[in-house]
Amino acid sequence: MQLRDTPDQLRFREDLRAWLRTVLPTLDPQPSQDDWQARRTYDSHWQALLHQAGYAGLNWPAEYGGRGATPTEHLIFLEESELAGAPYVGVNFVGLLHAGPTLIAEAAPEQRERHIPAILRGDEIWCQGFSEPDAGSDLAALRTRAVRDGDHYVVDGRKIWTSHAEVADFCELLVRTGPADGPKHQGITWLIMPMDAPGVTLRPLMTAGGSTEFSEMILEDVRIPVANRVGAEGDGWRIAMVTFAFERGTGFVAEVVWARRRLAEIAALARENTAWEDSETRRRIARLAAEFDALWALVKRNVSEAEHSAAGIPGPGSSVFKLRFSEARQHLDDLHADVRGRDALAFDDDLCTYDGEPGYERLRSLAYTIAAGTSQVQRNIIGERILGLPKEPSATAPAAGAAKGGAR
Amino acid sequence: MDFRPTQDQRALAGAVRDVLAKHPAPGTPGREAEKGPDPGIGGVDVALWRDLAELGIFGVRVAEADGGLGLGHPESVHVFEELGRALATGPFTATALAAALLPEYAGGRHRVGLGDLTCGNQQTQILEHLDALDALLVIEIVDGETPGVAGHSQVLRVEPIELRADPVPHPVDPRVPLHRLRQKPLRGEIVGDAGTADALLREGALLTAAYQVGIAAVLTERAVAYAKQRTQFGRAIGSFQAVKHLCADMFARAELARAAVHSAAVLLCDEAAGHDGADLPTAAAAVSTAKLLADEAAVANARSAIQVHGGMGCTWEMGLHFFLKRAWALSLAYGRAADHADLISESL
Ligand SMILES: Cc1cc2nc3c(=O)[nH]c(=O)nc-3n(C[C@H](O)[C@H](O)[C@H](O)COP(=O)(O)OP(=O)(O)OC[C@H]3O[C@@H](n4cnc5c(N)ncnc54)[C@H](O)[C@@H]3O)c2cc1C
Numbered sequence A: 001m002q003l004r005d006t007p008d009q010l011r012f013r014e015d016l017r018a019w020l021r022t023v024l025p026t027l028d029p030q031p032s033q034d035d036w037q038a039r040r041t042y043d044s045h046w047q048a049l050l051h052q053a054g055y056a057g058l059n060w061p062a063e064y065g066g067r068g069a070t071p072t073e074h075l076i077f078l079e080e081s082e083l084a085g086a087p088y089v090g091v092n093f094v095g096l097l098h099a100g101p102t103l104i105a106e107a108a109p110e111q112r113e114r115h116i117p118a119i120l121r122g123d124e125i126w127c128q129g130f131s132e133p134d135a136g137s138d139l140a141a142l143r144t145r146a147v148r149d150g151d152h153y154v155v156d157g158r159k160i161w162t163s164h165a166e167v168a169d170f171c172e173l174l175v176r177t178g179p180a181d182g183p184k185h186q187g188i189t190w191l192i193m194p195m196d197a198p199g200v201t202l203r204p205l206m207t208a209g210g211s212t213e214f215s216e217m218i219l220e221d222v223r224i225p226v227a228n229r230v231g232a233e234g235d236g237w238r239i240a241m242v243t244f245a246f247e248r249g250t251g252f253v254a255e256v257v258w259a260r261r262r263l264a265e266i267a268a269l270a271r272e273n274t275a276w277e278d279s280e281t282r283r284r285i286a287r288l289a290a291e292f293d294a295l296w297a298l299v300k301r302n303v304s305e306a307e308h309s310a311a312g313i314p315g316p317g318s319s320v321f322k323l324r325f326s327e328a329r330q331h332l333d334d335l336h337a338d339v340r341g342r343d344a345l346a347f348d349d350d351l352c353t354y355d356g357e358p359g360y361e362r363l364r365s366l367a368y369t370i371a372a373g374t375s376q377v378q379r380n381i382i383g384e385r386i387l388g389l390p391k392e393p394s395a396t397a398p399a400a401g402a403a404k405g406g407a408r
Numbered sequence B: 001m002d003f004r005p006t007q008d009q010r011a012l013a014g015a016v017r018d019v020l021a022k023h024p025a026p027g028t029p030g031r032e033a034e035k036g037p038d039p040g041i042g043g044v045d046v047a048l049w050r051d052l053a054e055l056g057i058f059g060v061r062v063a064e065a066d067g068g069l070g071l072g073h074p075e076s077v078h079v080f081e082e083l084g085r086a087l088a089t090g091p092f093t094a095t096a097l098a099a100a101l102l103p104e105y106a107g108g109r110h111r112v113g114l115g116d117l118t119c120g121n122q123q124t125q126i127l128e129h130l131d132a133l134d135a136l137l138v139i140e141i142v143d144g145e146t147p148g149v150a151g152h153s154q155v156l157r158v159e160p161i162e163l164r165a166d167p168v169p170h171p172v173d174p175r176v177p178l179h180r181l182r183q184k185p186l187r188g189e190i191v192g193d194a195g196t197a198d199a200l201l202r203e204g205a206l207l208t209a210a211y212q213v214g215i216a217a218v219l220t221e222r223a224v225a226y227a228k229q230r231t232q233f234g235r236a237i238g239s240f241q242a243v244k245h246l247c248a249d250m251f252a253r254a255e256l257a258r259a260a261v262h263s264a265a266v267l268l269c270d271e272a273a274g275h276d277g278a279d280l281p282t283a284a285a286a287v288s289t290a291k292l293l294a295d296e297a298a299v300a301n302a303r304s305a306i307q308v309h310g311g312m313g314c315t316w317e318m319g320l321h322f323f324l325k326r327a328w329a330l331s332l333a334y335g336r337a338a339d340h341a342d343l344i345s346e347s348l
Helices: A007-026 A036-053 A071-083 A090-106 A109-121 A236-250 A253-273 A279-307 A318-345 A358-369 A375-386 B007-022 B046-055 B073-085 B092-101 B194-229 B241-273 B283-308 B310-314 B320-331 B337-346
Strands: A126-129 A145-149 A152-163 A170-176 A188-194 A200-205 A214-225 B112-116 B126-128 B135-141 B153-158 B165-167 B178-181 B189-192
Touching (some): A007 A036, A036 A090, A071 A253, A090 A126, A090 A170, A145 A170, A170 A236, A188 A236, A253 A279, A279 A318, A279 B283, A279 B337, A318 A375, B007 B046, B007 B073, B073 B092, B073 B194, B073 B241, B092 B112, B092 B135, B112 B126, B112 B194, B135 B194, B153 B194, B194 B241, B194 B283, B283 B310, B283 B320
Parallel strands (some): A126 A170
Antiparallel strands (some): A145 A152, B135 B153, B153 B189, B165 B178
């Protein structure tokens, strides 16, 4: 049981630090939060730089253009990038953190060749079309239909909360290919949808923070080649579970490092503006530091286990992390607001919404306990999949044994 | 980095668990029906103490040449998590601390207690297991002007029979006999300076945190087992979300606290080795983090375990109250939440 770098890990860390030191000063200033084309350009440029330096798809197998790095090296990458203030994955989130890994695990060779290198270079942006107006936590209730017509599927339905849809080239799309009244977990299929296909209409939605980061996606007679199907028809639920494992496994890890740094800034501000003299405030700050340090230790435990497990797919332990991190993250932003006092009533005048602006972060963090599986759903997952507690009877439960898996 | 427990660490924990299983404490499976307290002299189960001493648990960190196991903090916390799971009762922490300081205690032939007079109200100083002790270490302020400031405390070794102390007639935890000290100043041999005192308190906080993780983890298992087996409304109560979510939160608390304890154990070992690579918290802050989270986890999980067991949970026979009482007491030992929060805030 130890936490120090091996000589190889230390070398990897030092090389990365040196590279970050030379490349970060060459970047343009971050574009404004709502200029999506500019953000796509900025995030793609960063991804291209990572690719040239051999840091793209770090933990992906070398045969798919990755570096075949160990989970620990990947963690070092996330830690050092965040410490150096490097750009976050941004609009590449879906492609790099869950669509890409899902393709590697489940897709046909032609599909991998077509998409994996492009995702790695930053040439291809993906979005996730899973949620629907009537299928959120109960994702398997999804109704978007795909009907076979020769060598195409014809898709009709509505998706919602599709992040970064406006700038995406492809969408990981879950559709119903089985009968509408059949067992809901069967009859779901995972498709690759080109976002420029005729019949795809986007209606932007706005978050509480005023950001237009997600959309409603209306699909009318969209023709998707059967060749774009990943896995077998009707096997989409199982594949979606693989996608979720990746989404929860690595999606938020780097943010612990961010949160810990933010906490040091809050402590500094509190010392400046006398909030520090209130022992309750001071102890709240300390209690959160303890929480983030413990979460970081938990991440290391999970990563060490992943490094030595055969599966390579993150385990359900990531639900513990997601649950506690998302709640701690909201406490962090509330604490920041308390320390700022009435200053917290105004956004930063010029920039209004940008990464790091405390008022904006506070509103953005509302989504942390909702997106990628709500806190209630994470507790169900811990209770049922880790602790083995019995499932709740569901209103539509078919005869015993037919339903498998649960909420997202 | 490889943060998984090693095979040897798991084997040591397994050996301790096997010994503890032979001497079940009241309130733990095997002794549920126990009506009243049945402590040995000074509340110590002497047979259990002897078997654990034979395994070497008091000298885990003592060099092999001095009769110890020559291991480190990561091994110690594995041992203490097992003690907590079994709710083993006795001056385990203090004796292990004393052994790290004075190797003559490594074999566990003597029972050593610890009194920390640097915190709290010295008039109401309370000592545990006094009648079972062969020696008492006391941490006190030398010149008494600024409590807690390094350079002002020292460690004394005191003969327990020379102490004037009154037994507390009704301790809340019936298995831990208490005495109230009514003597000042104490006479004894100086065995350590302020640095030693700090190190003792820090390691004591770590071992106590590990014990609390044991409580938090074993109670999660008991609540989950009960939630699977108990039915109401024709269903196992664990299928109700209100109960399931209590269990999920218990699990999350125990896991997070264990990660914090293991991290603190590793960092405390590495402290001398200096910085290399990863951006890690200081050992002092890591120990405080571990103690804060482990105290919270033990107390909250004891309450939740009682809640999941319903009326049964409130009974003496079910024994869950023993865990809650111990968790409360340990939350006040080796620094309370506020002390550790203050310590962490100094590092921010
Ligand atoms: C910022 C943001 C970005 C997102 N991006 C995407 C994206 O790119 N692609 C995509 O497909 N989706 C995306 N989502 C959707 C997200 O996954 C869903 O919002 C989430 O799964 C919850 O579904 P819902 O909104 O329909 O809420 P509901 O499922 O209707 O939940 C409402 C409330 O009921 C509770 N609840 C529901 N079921 C249960 C249950 N079984 N037990 C206990 N409580 C329950 C929930 O916890 C919640 O409190 C995004 C969401 C947000 C906020």
